[in-house]
Amino acid sequence: MPDPQDFPPAAPAADPAADPVAVPATGAAPGATPGPAPDPAKSVLDIRVQQADFDPGVEIEALRGRSTGAVVSFVGIARDFSEAFPVATITLEHYPGMTERSLQAIARQALDRWNLLGLRIIHRFGDLGPGDRIVLVATASAHRDAAFDACRFVIDYLKTEAPFWKRESGSQGARWVDAKESDDTARARWL
Amino acid sequence: MPARGLRGSAKAQDRGLLIGQMDSAMELHILYFARLREALGLARETVSVPVAVTNLGQLRAWLIARGDPWAEAFARVYPVRIALDQVVGRDDTPLRAGAEVAFFPPVTGG
Numbered sequence: 001m002p003d004p005q006d007f008p009p010a011a012p013a014a015d016p017a018a019d020p021v022a023v024p025a026t027g028a029a030p031g032a033t034p035g036p037a038p039d040p041a042k043s044v045l046d047i048r049v050q051q052a053d054f055d056p057g058v059e060i061e062a063l064r065g066r067s068t069g070a071v072v073s074f075v076g077i078a079r080d081f082s083e084a085f086p087v088a089t090i091t092l093e094h095y096p097g098m099t100e101r102s103l104q105a106i107a108r109q110a111l112d113r114w115n116l117l118g119l120r121i122i123h124r125f126g127d128l129g130p131g132d133r134i135v136l137v138a139t140a141s142a143h144r145d146a147a148f149d150a151c152r153f154v155i156d157y158l159k160t161e162a163p164f165w166k167r168e169s170g171s172q173g174a175r176w177v178d179a180k181e182s183d184d185t186a187r188a189r190w191l
Numbered sequence: 192m193p194a195r196g197l198r199g200s201a202k203a204q205d206r207g208l209l210i211g212q213m214d215s216a217m218e219l220h221i222l223y224f225a226r227l228r229e230a231l232g233l234a235r236e237t238v239s240v241p242v243a244v245t246n247l248g249q250l251r252a253w254l255i256a257r258g259d260p261w262a263e264a265f266a267r268v269y270p271v272r273i274a275l276d277q278v279v280g281r282d283d284t285p286l287r288a289g290a291e292v293a294f295f296p297p298v299t300g301g
Contacts, residue, residue, distance in 0.1 A: 076301050092300065093224060093225055094300070095222070095224055095274075095277070095293060095295070097277055098274060098277035098278075098293065101277050101278070102277075123300065123301075134300075134301070135300070135301050155301060158300065158301050159298075159300065159301035160297075160298065161279075161298065162298060162300050162301070163224070163274070163293075163295065163298050163300075164298055164299065164300025164301070165224060165225035165226070165295070165296065165298060165299050165300070166299045166300065167225070176225055176226040176229075176296070176299075177299040178297075178299070179296070179297030179298065179299050180299075
């Protein structure tokens with residue numbers, strides 16, 4: 001569907017008239033994709049694993065560009081309840097190194113499958129409270145179908161593959177969150 | 192001072208032994224995460240496994256055979272995923288010397 005010509009490598013948006021927010025050269029700079037050799041997808045891709053919060057508005061705006069017809073985002077938020085008890089703190093543990101590698105692999109699959117102009121994944125770790133942002137997946141494409149589908153694909157895969165573990169605690173107890181079968185089902189839809 | 196000298200030579204002896212066993216033992220860096228790390232009270236360890244241990248499933252069995260806390264923790268935390276050099280593997284995934292092997296429960300991020 002989307003014209004292949006509608007797939008510029010985004011970074012060389014050298015047109016001075018171009019909207020400055022759309023130039024991911026800046027967005028890809030600090031603390032961006034870790035890992036080995038630079039690859040052509042790098043300007044499209046921005047993956048961050050961090051303790052700090054993020055600003056969804058800034059991330060979504062950064063994906064806006066002259067050929068971008070659609071930006072879709074998912075923000076995962078820490079809840080104040082679980083099946084067991086009221087939750088005061090969610091602690092996210094992860095496997096540094098494998099986390100980045102696994103997010104890269106998921107992103108690469110999404111880029112292979114859909115014509116994306118931009119893909120951002122931010123996942124936090126450490127102690128979070130109710131209402132805090134945990135994860136952002138944002139996709140940009142020429143047409144909405146690719147952006148919607150790729151966004152859903154990335155979060156479904158992230159949930160079942162990226163090495164993060166949640167521990168919930170509150171005044172009534174603490175427990176490690178169990179993996180959900182529904183998450184495996186959600187992922188299986190893409191196979 | 193003399194104590195340090197003694198300890199140094201003991202270490203050197205150990206190293207000699209290890210070198211002698213090079214083809215019969217393999218060193219691996221093991222990591223544990225989340226519920227499993229907590230059950231073990233251990234986040235990481237370096238082990239030297241016998242030559243009979245050639246894949247991820249055999250490694251898990253060997254760790255458990257050492258007794259507690261591994262036997263108890265692996266019995267309590269199930270299922271457990273295994274990653275070899277940061278890529279999820281299976282029981283029949285072959286090991287290689289110096290590898291990083293991580294054991295962890297199914298992931299729950301996002």
